[in-house]
Amino acid sequence: MLEIKNITCYYGVICALKDVTITIPDDGIYAIIGANGAGKSTLINSIAGLVTPVSGSIVFDGKEITSIPTKDVIRTGIALCPEGRRIFKNISVYENLVGGAYIMKDKKRIEENVNYVYELFPRLKERHRQLAGTLSGGEQQMLAMGRALMTDPKLLLLDEPSMGLAPNLIDFTFETMVRIHRERHIPSLVVEQNSEMALSVANYAYVLEVGRLTLEGTGEELLASDEVKNKYLGA
Ligand code: ATP
DSSP states (O other), X not given: OEEEEEEEXXXXXXXXXXXXXXXXXXXXXXXXXXXXXXXXXXXXXHHTTSSOOSEEEEEETTEEOTTOOHHHHHHTTEEEEOXXXXXXXXXXXXXXXXXXXXXXXXXXXXHHHHHHHHHHOHHHHHTTTSBGGGSXXXXXXXXXXXXXXXXXXXXXXXXXXXXXXXXXXXXXXXXXXXXXXXXXXXXXXXXXXXXXXXXXXXXXXXXXXXXXXXXEEOHHHHHHOHHHHHHHSOO
């Protein structure tokens, strides 16, 4: 379970998150929606150790992880699929996947995970020897999601996985998120500007507005909320 308690983050004088408290239990898909600049990436990055909160605490599976380096966060079982993919462009698809499992020692399990990623994304299997930098944007997104699964994570963090994708790939991305949850029972926290898709798959969701949480509820409740409809669903 991930417990974020009263975290506040600044960039210089800009307050990006103010007193944010969220609990992510061991099961389910959780979403954070909000407009540009609402603080969604800051929230994900503070969990991943890429941004240091000025106050508050983040506890994962009973271990305090506030402000610890990203490499140590990953060892606790949290995997990050970052905004903008950040795959290694000069090595192959296969090498990206195996490289993503660098904290794992069990070679057999690494190969099982590669095969699972290829099952989820047959296009990656077809292109396993291709340099990752030559993949299309959608394929790079598949690789970033696949790579995040390579460590057998206990929590998956996804930062704007649908950004820049064509409509059919956006659907596929969210369907895959649901499939991973169903087949591997990995809880996930997804931050998204595509509020409608995120809320349609989320068991529970939060709305961030200029650094503060303003609404929360099940995906269904938020999809039905007039405030969400007016502000985020283009009603
Ligand atoms: P988007 O959907 O556009 O990615 P977001 O909800 O993820 O937005 P953040 O990227 O977390 O929002 O940004 C929150 C606020 O913090 C914004 O006002 C942004 O300009 C500011 N900010 C983010 N990163 C930095 C930085 N490295 N230096 C200064 N200000 C930053």
